[in-house]
Amino acid sequence: MTFSEENYLKSIYTLQKEHPKGVSTNVLSKYLDTKPASATEMIKKLDEKGLVHYQPYQGVILKDSGAVSALKVIRKHRLWETFLANKLDFSWDEIHDVAEQLEHIKSDKLIRELDKFLGYPKHDPHGDPIPDEAGNIAKLEKKRVSQLQPGDTGTCIGVNDTSSSFLQFLDQQNIRLGSVLEIVNIQEFDKSMTVRIDDRELLLSQIATEHIYVRI
Amino acid sequence: MTFSEENYLKSIYTLQKEHPKGVSTNVLSKYLDTKPASATEMIKKLDEKGLVHYQPYQGVILKDSGAVSALKVIRKHRLWETFLANKLDFSWDEIHDVAEQLEHIKSDKLIRELDKFLGYPKHDPHGDPIPDEAGNIAKLEKKRVSQLQPGDTGTCIGVNDTSSSFLQFLDQQNIRLGSVLEIVNIQEFDKSMTVRIDDRELLLSQIATEHIYVRI
DNA sequence: TATATTTTTTAGGTTTGCCTAAACTTTAAT
DNA sequence: ATTAAAGTTTAGGCAAACCTAAAAAATATA
Structure with missing residues (x-):
């Protein structure tokens, strides 16, 4: 399976x-930043497979086999x-682009060992569930505050706004992953909210509560 | 720079x-498992660049710029x-193929952080020196016993024969990295040799001494 | 319902990196 | 020095994944 096929499957998922x-094809090509004609071509190929x-x-x-590949x-x-995020000093907003490349490395052993090394995590740093080897995936229980x-x-699992002013604010308030x-x-x-964190109470504006994700 | 260009530069180095x-082109294409005509093509492109x-x-x-890229x-x-080898449970003979893929990931930060995470190692598990960010590389001081x-x-840094019988023998004799x-x-x-390891003396056949690498 | 608009597909083209086969150099051998 | 062998390059093709422009189908609008 080529990088491109993997990217299409993942996007369709x-x-x-x-x-x-x-x-x-329109939605798909927009998401992948290609043209509809390219999506049509690739979809035909994936259909033939x-x-x-x-x-x-x-x-x-996706057919079942396609969903398994995507997962x-x-x-x-x-x-x-x-x-x-956990082993190297990458911040939330830096991890995606590099992971887009790393996800295409082909080695079953590598991914098994990595899973073990990380302590079999259930969620990634954004709070999204990590599928198991067979492709089973937990329901996402992620909400905005x-x-x-x-x-x-x-439990705080991520943010929607990575501007330094917002991240600084979170830091000051001791709100972290x-x-x-x-x-x-x-x-x-x-719609502002009073929330309790570490036995302290603090007020969050509506803007703030919409930019913080939690796992419930 | 494409994967292929990187592989050619590394091979030429x-x-x-x-x-x-x-x-x-003959030597190069044999090493890369392609055909001489393909090597000619790529070399022309690298020359133009x-x-x-x-x-x-x-x-x-290689010109200097090519050597820096290769390094x-x-x-x-x-x-x-x-x-x-150090963080995941990969053995000496399993690491190469996966590293061939990982070496093409593009992220300066990733490689800086990885270096830090590994404790700024000077040599890889085969005993080969690791170039610094600028492309400076130490002379290899690797010999067969x-x-x-x-x-x-x-200091033992690797072997030439990864047959399980040989690795088992090393294990029995407590010879390790x-x-x-x-x-x-x-x-x-x-040409058999008597060697001292951990205050024990043991006899190695010529075959064995030719298959063990040390850093001097 | 007929027409206009939007979406999708088809047709033909480009680039990258590979191939084979033929032509051309270089090197080796008589 | 000539010829034979070996190595290299050129020429022409192929597959993957993208593109643009035109044709076709689906959807929305008058």
């Missing part, structure tokens, strides 16, 4: 969630992201 | 030691080999 009846189901003008969906690439991507109700708790937040209450008029 | 006046010096029928040599790839290869004289000492050997004497008639 991702886009299928929003387009369950079929991912169009039995990895996807394709009907002209109807978009594409193997996703597993590799997320394990490498975990390695970069803004989606929680008073009394709910969540793994911090446990509990919603104390919500102000009706501006 | 390696082959230049044995062919200092120029690496022929100013990375090598090429005269038809006279073979190819960057070699640096990555050797750091990854060190990672696989058979090349040593009585009184010489060396990092073991320090001292030559006690050499039998004239069969």
